[in-house]
Amino acid sequence: MADRLDMKRRGLFGAVAAGATAIAATGATTKGARAAESAPPPAAPPSAAVKAAEAQPLAPREMALVGKSCSDFMVDVMKSLPVDYITTMPGSTFRGLHESIINYGNNKSPELLTCLHEEVAVGMGHGYAKVAGKPLAALVHGVVGVQHASMAIYNAWADRVPVIVMIGNTLALEERRPGVEWTHSAQDNAALIRDFTKWDDMPVSLPHFAESTVRAWRIAMTPPYAPTAIVVDGALAENPVHDEPAAIPRLARLSAPVGDPAALTEAAKLLADAQSPVIMVDCAVRTAAGMADLVAIAEVLGAPVIDKGGRMNFPSRHPLNGTQRAGALLRGADVVIGIEVADLYGAVNNYRDVIHRDATPMMKPGSKLISLSAADLLIKANLQDFQRYQPVDLAISGDGEASLPLLLDALRRGVGRSDAREARAKALADAARQAHDRSRQAATYGWDATPISVARLCMEVYAQVRDDDWALTTGQGFQSNWPSRLWDFTKPYQHIGDSGGYGVGYSPVSSAGAALAHRDAGGRVPVAIIGDGELMCAPTALWTLAHHRIPLLMVVHNNRAYHQEVMHVERMAARHGRPTARATIGTVMTDPNIDFAKLAASMGVWSIGPIEDPAALGPALKQAVAMVKSGHPALVDVVSQAR
Amino acid sequence: MKHRTPWLALLVAAICAPALARADAAPGEPGRGFTAFVELGCSGCHGTVGQGGPGLRLAPQPISAQAIAIYIRNPTGVMPPFTSAELSDATIIDIQAYLASVKPPPKLADIPLLN
Numbered sequence: 001m002a003d004r005l006d007m008k009r010r011g012l013f014g015a016v017a018a019g020a021t022a023i024a025a026t027g028a029t030t031k032g033a034r035a036a037e038s039a040p041p042p043a044a045p046p047s048a049a050v051k052a053a054e055a056q057p058l059a060p061r062e063m064a065l066v067g068k069s070c071s072d073f074m075v076d077v078m079k080s081l082p083v084d085y086i087t088t089m090p091g092s093t094f095r096g097l098h099e100s101i102i103n104y105g106n107n108k109s110p111e112l113l114t115c116l117h118e119e120v121a122v123g124m125g126h127g128y129a130k131v132a133g134k135p136l137a138a139l140v141h142g143v144v145g146v147q148h149a150s151m152a153i154y155n156a157w158a159d160r161v162p163v164i165v166m167i168g169n170t171l172a173l174e175e176r177r178p179g180v181e182w183t184h185s186a187q188d189n190a191a192l193i194r195d196f197t198k199w200d201d202m203p204v205s206l207p208h209f210a211e212s213t214v215r216a217w218r219i220a221m222t223p224p225y226a227p228t229a230i231v232v233d234g235a236l237a238e239n240p241v242h243d244e245p246a247a248i249p250r251l252a253r254l255s256a257p258v259g260d261p262a263a264l265t266e267a268a269k270l271l272a273d274a275q276s277p278v279i280m281v282d283c284a285v286r287t288a289a290g291m292a293d294l295v296a297i298a299e300v301l302g303a304p305v306i307d308k309g310g311r312m313n314f315p316s317r318h319p320l321n322g323t324q325r326a327g328a329l330l331r332g333a334d335v336v337i338g339i340e341v342a343d344l345y346g347a348v349n350n351y352r353d354v355i356h357r358d359a360t361p362m363m364k365p366g367s368k369l370i371s372l373s374a375a376d377l378l379i380k381a382n383l384q385d386f387q388r389y390q391p392v393d394l395a396i397s398g399d400g401e402a403s404l405p406l407l408l409d410a411l412r413r414g415v416g417r418s419d420a421r422e423a424r425a426k427a428l429a430d431a432a433r434q435a436h437d438r439s440r441q442a443a444t445y446g447w448d449a450t451p452i453s454v455a456r457l458c459m460e461v462y463a464q465v466r467d468d469d470w471a472l473t474t475g476q477g478f479q480s481n482w483p484s485r486l487w488d489f490t491k492p493y494q495h496i497g498d499s500g501g502y503g504v505g506y507s508p509v510s511s512a513g514a515a516l517a518h519r520d521a522g523g524r525v526p527v528a529i530i531g532d533g534e535l536m537c538a539p540t541a542l543w544t545l546a547h548h549r550i551p552l553l554m555v556v557h558n559n560r561a562y563h564q565e566v567m568h569v570e571r572m573a574a575r576h577g578r579p580t581a582r583a584t585i586g587t588v589m590t591d592p593n594i595d596f597a598k599l600a601a602s603m604g605v606w607s608i609g610p611i612e613d614p615a616a617l618g619p620a621l622k623q624a625v626a627m628v629k630s631g632h633p634a635l636v637d638v639v640s641q642a643r
Numbered sequence: 644m645k646h647r648t649p650w651l652a653l654l655v656a657a658i659c660a661p662a663l664a665r666a667d668a669a670p671g672e673p674g675r676g677f678t679a680f681v682e683l684g685c686s687g688c689h690g691t692v693g694q695g696g697p698g699l700r701l702a703p704q705p706i707s708a709q710a711i712a713i714y715i716r717n718p719t720g721v722m723p724p725f726t727s728a729e730l731s732d733a734t735i736i737d738i739q740a741y742l743a744s745v746k747p748p749p750k751l752a753d754i755p756l757l758n
Contacts, residue, residue, distance in 0.1 A: 352721055440757045444748040445702075446694030453694060459756040480696060486757075563687060567697065570684045574723030581682045642687045643696035 070206055071100035071237035073245050077210045078110055080248045081217050083137050083164065085128070085516070086110040087121035089148075091141025093168025093184050096237035098139070110137060113516075113548055116540035118145045122152035122227075123509025123538065124516065125163035127473060130311070130496035131517035133286065135162040135220055139232075142169045142184040146192045151503040155510075156227045157196035158385040159310075159500020160283065160378070162220035164213075165193070165229040169202070175235035190229045195382045198226035204233060207246035214249045223256040223399040224374040259372055259398030261406055267337060267370045267394055268410035274335035274368075276424075277303040278322070280347060283310035283497065284340040284400040291315070291492050293404035294339075300411045302425035304329050304432075309476065309484060310342055312495035317436070317488050319429030324439065324485060330362040337370040338392075340400035342500070344371055345388035355575060368393045372400055372407070385501060439485040451639045452614045454557065458482035460614075461527060461555055464621045468525040468629075470494065471518055473511035478531050478564070479557060480643045493518070505537030508554070512541045515552035515633075525553065525628055532558040532589060532596070539599055545633035546604035553628045554635040555621070556596045558610065561588040563642045596637035609637025663709040663732050671708070671740025679734045680741055683725065692745050698722060705742035708735050 074097055078086070086101060088094075101112050115121040121138040129135045140149045146167055156163045170176045170185045186192075190200035199219045203209035209230075216228040271277045279298055285291045294314055298305050304322030305314045306329060314321055322329045330336065330348060338344045348369065351359040363369065369392045376397050379386050396403070415421075443455035458479055466488070475498025476483050489495055496514060499506035511528035518524040535556060545552055561584070569583035593610070600607035606627045608620045617638060624634035680686050680693075689695060693702030705711070712735045715725045751757055 354721065441751055442695065442700070443757055444751050444754060445700055446690050446692045447748050447754060449690070449692045449694065451691065453690070454696075456756075463756050561687075566684065566687055570687070571723045574725065577726065577728075579729055580684050580723065580725070583684055641690050641694075641696065643690075 068241040068245070069096065069100060069104075069237070070209075070239050070241055071096040072104040073206050073241055074209055074213075074232065074237060075100045075105040076245070077213050077248050078137065079105065081214065081251060082134055083110050083217070084132075084520070085113055085136040086139050086166075087113045087115050087124050087136060087513075088139040089115045089118050089121055089141070089145065091145050091168055091184070092181070093142035093145075093170060093234050094139055094166070094232055094237065095168075096234060097166075097168075097232055100237075112139075113544065115544050117538065118149035119152045119505055119538055120509045120512065120541045120544060122149045122156065122163055122165060123506060124513030124541075124544070126152060126156040126159065126161050126499075126506070126513060127496065127510030127515075128513030128517045129156075129161050129163060129225075130159075130510075131471070131473075131493050131514045132520070135164050135217070136513070137164040137166055139166045140168070142167060142189055142234075143186055143192070144184060146189055150193055150196075151501075151505070152509065153193050153227050154196045154383070155499045155501035155503045155506050157198075157501065159497070160224045160226055160374075161500070162225040163227040164216055164220060165197070165227055167229060167231045168234055169231045170234045171202070171204070172233075172235055189231045193227075193229060195380060196227070196385075197229050198378060200229035200231065202231035202233070204236065205246075206236075206241070209236070210246050210248045214251060218252060218254065221254055223402065224378040226378060256399040256402035257374065257377065257397075258406060259396040259403040261410075263394060263396045264372075264403060264406045265410040265414075267372070267396060268407055268414055270335050270368055270370065270394070271301055271303065271337060272411060272415045274303075274333075276329075276333050276335075277301055278306060278329050278333040278336045279303050280306045280308065280326075280330075280336060280338045280341055281313040281400070282308035282339075282341040282343075282347075284404075285311050285313040285492055286401050288492060290401035290404060293401075293408050297404065297408050297411060299425075300408070300415055302421040302428070304428050306330070307484070308341060308347060309481070309495070310340070310497040310500075312489055312492045312497075315488075315490045316484050317490075319432055320425065321432055322428065324435040325431060327362065331364065333363060333367055335368045335370070336363060337372060339372045339404075340375075341371070341373065342375070343387040344369075344373075344392070345390040348390065353571065370394045370396065372396045372398065372403055374399045436485075443482070443486065446641065448614055449641065450612055450614065451559070451641050452611070452617060453641050454479050454643055455482050455486075456614055457555065457557060457617070457638050457640050458529070459486060460617045460621055461529065461553075462487050463618065464625045465525050465527060465553070469523050470525045470527060471514070473514040473518075473526050473528045473552070474507045474530060475499065476529075478643065479529055483529075493521075493524075504534055507531065507534040508541040509538045511552060511554070512545050512550060515545070515550045516548075519550055525625065526551070527553045527555070529555045529557050532556055532560060532594065533562045535596065536589070536594065540603070542600050542605045542633070542635070543603040549631055550633060551628045551631050552633045553621075553624055554600075554605075554633065555624075556609070556635065556637045557640050558594075558596060558637055559640050559642045560590050560593060561642065563587075566642075596635060600635040605633045605635050607635040607637070609635070610639045611636060612639045663707075663712050663735065668736060669733065671736040671738070671743075673737070673741040673744040675734075676737035676739065676741030676744075679730070680738050683730060685738065688722070693742050694748075702742040702745035703747050705739055708732075708739035711735055711739055 118140045169189045201212040220228040298320045306326045349359045446453035507530040515526040518526040565587045570580040573580040597607040597609040627634035688698035
């Protein structure tokens, strides 16, 4: 290892290890070096030069680091923030900070969580923030770690979720060890992720670090939320603090930008005067208070709510939930308000993936569309996650949830009792009940099929947890939305949407973070329904769950394929007039079948499967839930239908 | 999933493509039909027992082989088309026979998890 070959530092670690206090530091450091940095294989005997160097007494200057190091001060800064965890895959560019967190900081607030890939470290932050309502910090290695982390950062960006990414780096060339430290240093490490972070800085002094880290937290946590990054200079971190420690700016209480009250009043009037108003929500609600406001708005108006499912916005079984009748409701609407709808164009146009692409507006001519969203407050040019431009009649820029109370007030002022509105609400309630019954009926088809139907998979899971304080940590699109069609979602934390950026591998890693937040909340049973392709992108999340005793029920929706891609290739074969039967080449994961139960067991996670018999699924899930309730992760591999 | 019923295509086909409708056409073979249904990828979108998924529910009680042929040769929604070169009329008859052989599901009232 490069670290071992560095005489100066090796000597220091040897001395510390010999002392009584800091065995952990040695362990962390030797384990911490990356595989890419392992020059001699571990079994190779130390060279004569190394042996000689190790036998040398310590150079006096290596003993000088008593008292406070700059990385200790960095920990003070982090402790000043409500950051409970710092996830990391160890890397030498931040070894000073790593050691300070675990020893000086006593590994508490933040507690360091071990990840086996930076995508897991950041992705955990993604799921965690959506449940905990605050970010954790992810500490990633310079250059290579940032690149591993980048897809997870992009997902968090596209989903508008705060994560504080801390990146190791060594700026001053004379401080870099020859070789690996150069390859992991950059003039501008954050440039790699600047297209999909909200703000970053590379502090070069302690006051600078304090100010920028507090700022990074504040900017990440001011809606629209997004990841921010701080590049931690390794040389700065490893130095002693010479002067009085810098002051740490206090953290402000934050408030969200609210839409213009006059515009919200106008929107309320349009909605109140409409014959068939429709409310469409996607990433609008974060808290129980926000959900209560949205429910009140729907009830005052007697309007249906179409929940696009970016978050858990509206109770799934509320009589005004119109999600399952979205098309019909939009076609009949005269005024629609979209609140934090990430893809408003896609939501109101029927766009077909056919040779000559066509799009039919779903709303009738003359109807009015209002948008309420903070999207325009945070948009960048390069990556196109902002979606197609949808013309609207009134665009209100402001955070959706924070603007709901004003919209509700305006509605309450302007809407009186009306028989027509009550009749409309009753008709909507009847239609919602019928839609729910149709879904229950639809779930019966294939109920006893092998591979197990996805409706059955979802309902078997629900049956095991429905009487507990459960929460689903994964998206549902690939499960034909069976959970939101049939489960009774009532609380925002019961569903946190999907990845935002559609970067595969999100489900296992963000579920690990969400489960961590659920563990801290106490008494909850978190459930993840994870696609096989998703799990294979980031299976090491399993080890982190086991290692840190994070309870989570993982159900693998194992259709042995990247089924979305199967369908895409079939479509292309049909378009090109060639056999669709070959569309499985490059898209399926059979021969050999992946044994997910063994994969999980190899990382210390209780597991069972592959389950092929639908009748065996309930009992297997029961055992798994018992394991989760005893504080451990568990995995059930279910060989399932495609969708 | 919503789609438009291809009435015009149905009419044209009823006039121009009577082979599938002929009473003396060879009866379909469900086993062969199942194999084709899976190998051609129908099952990926419609489910292995035609229960539905990204595509519509097709079984039990499927539409006629002729109606299937009309739809899949010239779909009006987002389903990819299947030409007669890839999927012969005889195979469609087999697929229809397979879909017709799918047993009805348990009754909703008899499934505790859905009640």
